[in-house]
Amino acid sequence: MTDNLTSIVALDARTSVPLEKTPLETYVPPARPSLIGLSRGELAQCLGAIGVAPAQRKMRVQQLWHWTYFRGARNFGEMTSVSKEMRARLDERFTVDRPEVVAEQVSSDGTRKWLLRLPSGDRLEKAHEVECVYIPETDRGTLCVSSQVGCTLNCAFCHTGTQRLVRNLTAGEIVGQVMVARDRLNDWADRDTPSGGRLVTNIVMMGMGEPLYNFEAVRDALLMIADNEGIGISRRRITLSTSGVVPNIIRTGEEIGVMLAISLHAVRDELRNELVPLNRKYPIAELLQACRDYPGASNARRITFEYVMLKGVNDSLDDAKRLVRLLKGIPAKINLIPFNPWPGTDYECSDWDQIEKFSEYIFNAGYSSPVRTPRGRDILAACGQLKSETEKLSARERQALRAMAMTD
Structure with missing residues (x-):
């Protein structure tokens, strides 16, 4: 299983195309690090570092947790139940900063996309940026969250996959995206609305990156998002989508317990090898066995199989029949996703009547087969379209900058 910071690069012998990209950098904290994303134990350690007595730490941790994740405080000055002296000591060493909103785009259908800048402690580091999308619907509000700057994988139909990792x-930084959305939507505990209902009700780990190649950080963030004393979004309203990192699928069920989605997109290994090159490492049969073994999977907690509809590629009636046979015995629903075009792609979306025929066959076979309504296409916020426009320096360019700095 690959490490979070040094993922193995596996090459396809025929094409020499990397199945997995190696991260170019690691996180460098700013001089005053944010407390966002720390566990209660880590918060207690931070309090100890500023001289808080052990007997007081549990109470102080609960205060910080409440103000940060329940009320959404953006600075220590807002934490009025904490003494002024304590707030001053905290402010000297820490912040409760989240990612900075660089740009906001609003689609004609109400979808919002935020370009978020991540703070860095390295003065030579160009600030990294990720994208996060909010999709309002009549019965819910879904936030699509990123897990990486760029993406580990190279899925052929996905705009995000064209970036370096x-x-x-x-x-x-993952939890911070949820907090930014609540900030922008005025969606915290004391939100003044007639209904009092939340706007962000569902989380999908379907933004930039492959979540299961950043397992520990994603796990810790999702458990924090689900914590009832803070943000409090139910695990049954959180869905993690993976392209098929088989070793971490069972861990997801055991250690996180959220809903699982699989980016399948093909029913034959030879085609999936092309669309989702990771399939050469974890082929369909191995992936589906992990789904059969997924802890907690049932008719009430079905696994979602995502299937992008590509014209003349994977949208035949024979493909639909094979899909039904493949998923036999798995509590499943199939999300059919009309392909969302992006600049430079060679793929086209299937014709609508073909999508309907495909969906009808699956439905008649006993599977829920909703066709996902494209949202935010006009601002490149739809599924598979996310790609930060930030230019990234190469590792060699960064080394040159550091060498220059050392000689100044």
Whole structure:
């Protein structure tokens, strides 16, 4: 199993195309690190570092947790139940900063996309950016969250996959995206609305990156998001989507317990090898066995199989029949995703009547087969379209900058 910071690069012998990219960088904390994303135990250690007595730490941790994740405090000055002296000591060493909103785009359908800048402690480091998308619906509000700057994988139909993998996000940077959304939508505990209902009700780990190649940070962030004393989004309203990192699928069920989605997209290994090159490492049969073994899977907690509809590629009736046979015995639903075009792609979306025929066959076979309504296409916020426009320096360029700095 690959390490979070030094993923193995596996090459396809025929094409020499990397199945997995190696992160170019690791996280460098700023001089005053944010407390966002720290566990209660880590918060207690931070309090100890500023002289808080052991007997007081549990109470102080609960205060910080409440103000940070329940009320959404953006600085220590807002934490009025904490003494002024304590707030001053905290402010000298730490912050409760989240990612900075660089740009916001609003689609004609109400979808919002935020370009978020991540703070860095390295003065030579160009600030990294990720994208996060909020999709309002009549019965819910879904936030699509990123797990990496860039992506580990090279899925042929995905715009995000064309980027280099710069680095993994920290748990704080993942949780911070949810907090930014609540900030922008005025969605914290004291939100003044007639219904009092939340706007962000569901989380999908379907943004930039492959979540299961950043497992520990994603796990810690999702457990924090689900914590009932803070953000409090139920695990049954959190879905993690993976392209098929088989060794970490069972761990997801055991250690996180959220809903699982699989980016399948093909029913034959030879085609999936092309669309999702990771399939050469973890072929369909191995992937589906991990799904059969997924802890907690049942008719009430079905696994979602995502299937992008590509014209003339994977959308035949024969493909639909094979899909039904493949998923036999797995509590499943199939999300059919009309392909969302992006600049430079060679793929086209299937014709609508073909998508309907495909969906009808699956439905008649006993599977739920909703066709995902494209949202945010006009701002490149739809599925498979996310790609930060930030230019990233190469490792060699960074070394040159550091060498220049040392000679100044």
